[in-house]
Amino acid sequence: xxxxxxxxxxxxxxxxxxxxxxxxxxxxxxxxxxxxxxxxxxxxxxxxxxxxxxxxxxxxxxxxxxxxxxxxxxxxxxxxxxxxxxxxxxxxxxxxxxxxxxxxxxxxxxxxxxxxxxxxxxxxxxxxxxxxxxxxxxxxxxxxxxxxxxxxxxxxxxxx
Amino acid sequence: xxxxxxxxxxxxxxxxxxxxxxxxxxxxxxxxxxxxxxxxxxxxxxxxxxxxxxxxxxxxxxxxxxxxxxxxxxxxxxxxxxxxxxxxxxxxxxxxxxxxxxxxxxxxxxxxxxxxxxxxxxxxxxxxxxxxxxxxxxxxxxxxxxxxxxxxxxxxxxxx
Numbered sequence: 001x002x003x004x005x006x007x008x009x010x011x012x013x014x015x016x017x018x019x020x021x022x023x024x025x026x027x028x029x030x031x032x033x034x035x036x037x038x039x040x041x042x043x044x045x046x047x048x049x050x051x052x053x054x055x056x057x058x059x060x061x062x063x064x065x066x067x068x069x070x071x072x073x074x075x076x077x078x079x080x081x082x083x084x085x086x087x088x089x090x091x092x093x094x095x096x097x098x099x100x101x102x103x104x105x106x107x108x109x110x111x112x113x114x115x116x117x118x119x120x121x122x123x124x125x126x127x128x129x130x131x132x133x134x135x136x137x138x139x140x141x142x143x144x145x146x147x148x149x150x151x152x153x154x155x156x157x158x159x160x
Numbered sequence: 161x162x163x164x165x166x167x168x169x170x171x172x173x174x175x176x177x178x179x180x181x182x183x184x185x186x187x188x189x190x191x192x193x194x195x196x197x198x199x200x201x202x203x204x205x206x207x208x209x210x211x212x213x214x215x216x217x218x219x220x221x222x223x224x225x226x227x228x229x230x231x232x233x234x235x236x237x238x239x240x241x242x243x244x245x246x247x248x249x250x251x252x253x254x255x256x257x258x259x260x261x262x263x264x265x266x267x268x269x270x271x272x273x274x275x276x277x278x279x280x281x282x283x284x285x286x287x288x289x290x291x292x293x294x295x296x297x298x299x300x301x302x303x304x305x306x307x308x309x310x311x312x313x314x315x316x317x318x319x320x
Contacts, residue, residue, distance in 0.1 A: 006165045006173055008181045011258060013166055013173050020208040021168045023183055025258065047256040048180040054256050061257075090299055092310045094255040095263075096207040096214050097221075098171060098185065101255055103307070139250055147263070147307030150252045154314035 010061065011099075025101035029072045030059040030148030032089065033082065033108045034156045038128035042149070043079055045124050054144040055127065055134060057152040059103075068104040076108060077116030079124055084108040089155050094147055103148050107155065131156040170221065171259075185261035189232045190219040190308030192249065193242065193268045194316045198288035202309070203239055205284050214304040215287065215294060217312040219263075228264040236268065237276030239284055244268040249315050254307055263308050267315065291316040 002014040002022065012024045033041040042055045060075035062068060069086055076082050090105040118124050131153045137143040138150070145153075162174040162182065172184045193201040202215045220235035222228060229246055236242050250265040278284050291313045297303040298310070305313075 008175075011181050011183070013183075015168075016208050021171050022209045023171070023173075023259075025255075028255075028257075047253075048176050049182045049258050050253055050256050050260045050262075054253065056256070059257075088299060090295070090310055091301055092298065092305050092307050093207075093210055093214065094307050095185075095188075095259070095261055096210050096216070096304065096306050097188075097219075098209050099183075099255070099259075100210045102210075103255075135250070138252065139248060141251055144256065145252050146256050147252050147254045147311070150250055151307070151310050151314065154311065154318070158314070158318065 021098060023099040025099050026061040027068070027101060028059055028061050028103045028148070029068050029075060030057050030103055030105045030152060031072055031076055031108050032057055032105065032152040032155055033080065033084070033111055034131075034159065035128065039130045040128070040134070040152065040156050041080060042127045042129055042134070043124045044127050047144075050144060052144045054146060055129070056146045056149045059146070059148055072104070072106050074116075077114045078118055079116075080126060081114055081116050082108070082111045083114035084111040090151060092151070105148055105151055181258060183259040185259050186221040186223075187228070187261060188219055188221050188263045188308070189228050189235060190217050190263055190265045190312060191232055191236055191268050192217055192265065192312040192315055193240065193244070193271055194291075194319065195288065199290045200288070200294070200313065200316050201240060202287045202289055202294070203284045204287050210304060212304045214306060215289070216306045216309045219306070219308055232264070232266050237274045238278055239276075240286060241274055241276050242268070242271045243274035244271040250311060252311070265308055265311055
């Protein structure tokens with residue numbers, strides 16, 4: 001039995017069997033865009049939840065009625081003004097001990113320009129960086145990355 | 161300004177600036193134990209948050225006053241009755257759009273037997289599996305894995 005404590009915009013909080021604290025959250029997509037000369041495409045942004053700027057591969061939440069592929073192409077256009085072909089790399093739960101959020105990770109091949117505008121509440125800066133450098137800086141705690149970014153970095157390094 | 165909506169055992173929910181829904185959660189560790197003959201060590205368990213069984217590398221939450229390394233050795237003993245030497249592989253936020261949970265991923269080298277007992281509320285089965293197979297089954301959606309498990313799998317495959 002789930003007793004709901006809060007129902008919000010992107011998440012709801014419930015307590016199951018008066019024991020398990022569970023956050024119901026929309027699923028997400030994340031996108032690996034890499035270029036042999038420029039490295040991997042990242043988005044730098046401030047994240048209120050952690051009070052830090054992060055370097056993350058482009059990502060976004062799946063809205064009602066969207067397929068993961070549709071979200072992927074929408075986010076890629078909005079955040080990076082790109083489109084491309086999608087290859088599914090992985091599917092995982094971000095932290096299944098407390099939340100149902102699942103992320104679909106895609107590789108974008110044949111990237112090409114597309115038009116799109118970021119959401120109003122997003123202040124994003126695009127950066128191309130060497131994946132090995134980002135991995136080393138995040139391991140040392142000097143740079144904050146997300147789970148999908150770590151997975152994207154490892155897939156990018158595997159390509160080489 | 162964070163307005164708290166719920167304060168619980170493993171997480172608290174706040175709304176920041178009447179806009180951002182934020183889950184404050186303990187940090188975690190995850191452990192890659194691999195063996196040339198048997199593959200990677202996983203824990204199979206039922207996860208109420210997603211209503212499914214998962215296959216995850218050993219993991220656990222950092223308790224007050226513990227260092228990530230202390231948690232790692234405690235969880236390794238409790239979940240797998242093992243100890244070993246730790247090498248830090250990565251540090252990442254599981255989903256920085258809404259939660260501050262950070263995971264420290266370690267590789268365990270020179271694993272050897274240790275004594276420990278699982279938590280009362282954990283029903284765990286240990287499994288050694290081939291990382292390439294687990295990656296393929298999870299990509300196809302037939303098997304549920306966590307973010308730290310995906311990262312662990314990719315580091316394990318990189319070793320080969």
